[in-house]
Amino acid sequence: MNTILLQNLVTPNVSLQAVLPEMIVAFTGIIVMIYDSFMPKQRMVTGALSLIGLAASAFALFSMWGEAPASSWNGMIANDGLRMSFTLVFLFVSAMTILISTVWTERENVPIGEYHALLLFATFGMMFMAAGNDMVIIFLGLETLSIATYVMAGLRKSDLKSNESAMKYFILGSFASAFLLYGMALIYGATASTNITQIASMVGKANFPALLLIGGAMLIIGFGFKVATVPFHVWTPDVYEGAPTPVTGFMAAGPKASAFASFLRVFVIGFPLVSGAQASAFLHESWVTALTVMAILTMTVGNISAIVQNNVKRMLAYSSISHAGYAMVGFIGAGVAKTMQDRDEAIAAVAFYMLTYAVTNLGAFAIVTLIAQKNDRRTEFDDYNGIGFKSPVLAFSLSLFMLSLLGLPLTAGFMGKVLVFRPALEAGSTLLTVMVVIAVVNTAISAYYYLRLIVVMFFRERTTSWLEPKVSGALAAVLIITILGVFYFGIFSDNVIEKFSGKPSVQSAQIK
Amino acid sequence: MEPSLGSYLALSGILFTIGAVGVIYKRNAIGMFMCIELMLNAVNLTFVAFSRYYGDVTGQLFVFMVMSVAAAEAAVGLGIIIAFFRNRVSVDVDDASILKN
Numbered sequence: 001m002n003t004i005l006l007q008n009l010v011t012p013n014v015s016l017q018a019v020l021p022e023m024i025v026a027f028t029g030i031i032v033m034i035y036d037s038f039m040p041k042q043r044m045v046t047g048a049l050s051l052i053g054l055a056a057s058a059f060a061l062f063s064m065w066g067e068a069p070a071s072s073w074n075g076m077i078a079n080d081g082l083r084m085s086f087t088l089v090f091l092f093v094s095a096m097t098i099l100i101s102t103v104w105t106e107r108e109n110v111p112i113g114e115y116h117a118l119l120l121f122a123t124f125g126m127m128f129m130a131a132g133n134d135m136v137i138i139f140l141g142l143e144t145l146s147i148a149t150y151v152m153a154g155l156r157k158s159d160l161k162s163n164e165s166a167m168k169y170f171i172l173g174s175f176a177s178a179f180l181l182y183g184m185a186l187i188y189g190a191t192a193s194t195n196i197t198q199i200a201s202m203v204g205k206a207n208f209p210a211l212l213l214i215g216g217a218m219l220i221i222g223f224g225f226k227v228a229t230v231p232f233h234v235w236t237p238d239v240y241e242g243a244p245t246p247v248t249g250f251m252a253a254g255p256k257a258s259a260f261a262s263f264l265r266v267f268v269i270g271f272p273l274v275s276g277a278q279a280s281a282f283l284h285e286s287w288v289t290a291l292t293v294m295a296i297l298t299m300t301v302g303n304i305s306a307i308v309q310n311n312v313k314r315m316l317a318y319s320s321i322s323h324a325g326y327a328m329v330g331f332i333g334a335g336v337a338k339t340m341q342d343r344d345e346a347i348a349a350v351a352f353y354m355l356t357y358a359v360t361n362l363g364a365f366a367i368v369t370l371i372a373q374k375n376d377r378r379t380e381f382d383d384y385n386g387i388g389f390k391s392p393v394l395a396f397s398l399s400l401f402m403l404s405l406l407g408l409p410l411t412a413g414f415m416g417k418v419l420v421f422r423p424a425l426e427a428g429s430t431l432l433t434v435m436v437v438i439a440v441v442n443t444a445i446s447a448y449y450y451l452r453l454i455v456v457m458f459f460r461e462r463t464t465s466w467l468e469p470k471v472s473g474a475l476a477a478v479l480i481i482t483i484l485g486v487f488y489f490g491i492f493s494d495n496v497i498e499k500f501s502g503k504p505s506v507q508s509a510q511i512k
Numbered sequence: 513m514e515p516s517l518g519s520y521l522a523l524s525g526i527l528f529t530i531g532a533v534g535v536i537y538k539r540n541a542i543g544m545f546m547c548i549e550l551m552l553n554a555v556n557l558t559f560v561a562f563s564r565y566y567g568d569v570t571g572q573l574f575v576f577m578v579m580s581v582a583a584a585e586a587a588v589g590l591g592i593i594i595a596f597f598r599n600r601v602s603v604d605v606d607d608a609s610i611l612k613n
Contacts, residue, residue: 135574136570136573136574136577139574139577139578139581140577140581143581143584143585147581147584147585147588150588150589150592151588151591151592154592154595157595158599160599160600160610161610161611163592163595163596163599163600163608164596164608164609164610164611165611166592166595166596167541167592167593167596167605167608168608168611170588170589170592170593171535171541171544171545171548171589171605174545174548174585174589175532175535175548175551178528178531178532178548178551178552178555179551181552181555181578182528182551182554182555182558184555184574185555185558185559185562185571185574186558188559188562188570188571188574189521189558189561189562189565192562192566192568193570194570194574237611238611238612241611242610242611
């Protein structure tokens with residue numbers, strides 16, 4: 001037995017260059033952690049170090065974009081458009097979150113050095129979730145991300161809301177991880193491999209087709225929890241409301257996008273439609289139908305629940321649920337794409353959607369953080385009464401972000417929606433067309449609660465006193481970047497999409 | 513006689529179900545966490561069973577990863593539960609009810 005095992009061992013094709021962006025982020029995290037333990041409370045230094053690390057990582061990413069080999073580390077690390085585009089989203093989200101969190105420096109006693117280190121480790125996890133072409137890597141990335149985010153949600157140790165948020169997130173998150181893991185074990189059992197490329201080549205001739213189906217269902221439950229789709233969304237509003245506001249913004253933009261990245265890779269690339277194989281056709285049809293139903297439910301339940309909310313953070317939590325539903329429309333579009341090129345374009349569209357959502361959402365959360373004051377006291381709709389003409393800059397920016405979340409033409413949200421709806425519509429199946437119609441109807445429903453915030457800000461009388469919050473330099477930078485981003489992605493989306501879908505993905509040679 | 517692959521899978525399925533039902537029915541955060549650990553160990557059993565069946569080490573390697581992650585998760589999770597206990601003097605999840613509609 002031992003000799004057989006030894007013969008199977010192969011020297012890995014180690015290519016540090018292929019994981020350079022991830023390494024830079026991880027090392028920056030370690031440096032920040034060590035620095036903070038020797039010289040605590042140096043908020044500016046740890047923040048600046050983290051930003052430098054993220055910028056260096058982005059530089060490494062751009063220099064290997066389309067250059068590095070298609071896959072490395074014995075096929076465990078992919079190097080395709082999916083990885084590149086999503087990694088860019090994560091780095092952006094992380095940098096913006098650090099800038100938004102600077103509001104804490106003035107008013108709260110949060111252990112910010114630890115926070116910066118945790119944020120970097122979470123980013124590292126997200127990057128590996130997008131890069132992993134093997135279920136082991138995806139699992140490790142997911143857990144690195146999750147464990148760091150559990151702590152970040154509970155950062156305010158003495159605040160009951162924060163404690164509660166962390167505990168709910170931890171228990172439901174690890175519950176979901178267990179399902180995900182069971183799914184991975186069953187897929188491994190059915191295909192004798194944990195590599196996504198090999199799984200894709202095995203789905204037509206799996207040893208136990210039934211296990212493949214059950215494993216797929218378990219994976220949908222696990223990933224469904226992570227991206228917060230109905231019916232696995234129950235944790236989202238509570239966790240988002242209780243977590244510190246900058247962390248909520250991060251959780252809505254980053255971890256959700258990273259869960260989408262691995263969800264896409266496992267399902268669209270791992271469970272393709274192999275012509276001539278009955279089992280793969282059945283598996284493919286099952287997951288497309290299941291996700292279509294989930295997407296319809298997610299959009300509708302998210303939007304309808306958002307209407308009745310009186311807390312802005314909770315409203316944005318339900319809005320993030322409905323946005324996961326819209327992104328899933330593009331996901332399904334990628335799943336049913338007929339050619340490799342269509343598939344890569346649909347994947348790029350989902351990545352672009354997550355980028356536009358991140359830009360808009362982080363901008364909105366920057367303002368919500370600013371208005372919330374110490375310990376997130378002012379997050380109700382009533383706290384926004386009549387601030388429109390008292391703080392015009394904040395009110396007009398927040399209105400712009402709300403319009404972009406709604407999907408008004410010329411804003412990022414509009415282009416994102418158009419691009420994710422198109423592949424599903426082009427597939428021509430009745431169920432998918434119905435889904436797109438429901439998505440458009442949902443967009444109209446969502447106008448109610450996005451516009452409500454604008455109405456509250458501009459047309460209601462303020463009864464309580466209003467203290468204009470001071471906009472720090474870092475926060476001004478966030479607002480400028482996000483406002484420019486909203487217009488840039490809304491008007492010049494072609495450049496970004498071209499970049500995102502430019503490189504053929506790893507599997508293109510093997511399937512066709 | 514050595515038990516077949518099927519019996520290992522049945523055992524791990526049963527353990528996983530016990531864990532999942534436990535998480536849903538238990539109200540004590542520590543108890544829920546123990547049930548989650550039970551689910552993870554059921555997964556480990558599945559991996560090892562298949563690994564043995566195929567004579568392939570990948571499954572056993574995955575188990576090492578799962579075990580180390582579970583240990584890290586326990587450290588963080590118990591920390592979070594203790595933080596909650598300090599402020600509430602309870603680990604009952606029904607007491608975690610400030611955040612509701």
